Amino acid sequence: MRSSPLRDRAARASQLLLHCLAGVVRPKSGEVVLDGRRIDTLAEAELTRLRRENFGVVFQFGELVPELTAVENVALPMLFNRHGRQEAMTAAAQWLARLEVSDCAEQRTGELSGGQRQRVAVARALVTGPRVVFADEPTGALDTLGGEQVMSALLDAARASRTAVVLVTHDNRVAAYADREIALRDGAVLAGVHR
Structure with missing residues (x-):
């Protein structure tokens, strides 16, 4: 498992790169390759x-679905992947427990604190056992303590499930959690720094 933050003074460039890597936006030039295959x-x-x-x-x-409870939000990706409802709900409940928010499983997102919402979002990102988690300023809306808790939860869970993490951040404290940092300037990759 590796974790790599993308950092740029202009948030737009690093977010655009993250979206290209995640296959959400197609790059105007260059290639995005996963396991030797252009995506x-x-x-x-x-x-x-x-x-x-x-x-x-x-x-x-x-970005949780407000009409759903926390556990339903976490189960959603498994349901999209055609897992049975019971299997999805069980896995979702396990991830909420792992991220220490099982007490809010039946609450709708509007009833959750910012830190709880982010932990639910982390659980949703990890529930399918992805190879890569892309995180766009995952602590940007949180105070220092909440940010530290969410980063620890994200990276601990990612390490345990051998999931790579690529994140955009402008926060030095968040970048310090990573194994490697990729710096951008004016939309171009400057260098990767290994820790």
Whole structure:
């Protein structure tokens, strides 16, 4: 498992790169390769399946479905991958427990604190056992303590499940959690620093 933050003074460039790596946006130039296979040229249906089966995403503000409970939000990716409801709900409950938010499993997202929402978002990103989690400023909406708790939970869970993490951050404390840092300037990759 590796964790690598993308850092740039202009958030737009690092977020665009993250979206290209995750197969959400197709790059105007260059290639996106996973296991020796270009993913930027895949047909939309194939790319959607690849994302669904291999990637998890944590957004800055969680982006949870407000009409669903925490456990239902976490189960959603498994349901999209055609797992049975009981299997999905059981796995979701286990991830919520692992991230220490099982007490809010039946609450809707509007009833959760910012830290709880982010932990639920982390659980949702990891529930399918993805190969890579892409995290866009996962602590940006949290205070220092909440940010530390979410980063620890994300990276501990990712290490345990051997999932790589690629994240965008402008926070030095968050970047310090990573094994390697990739710096950008004016949209270009400057260098990768191994820790």
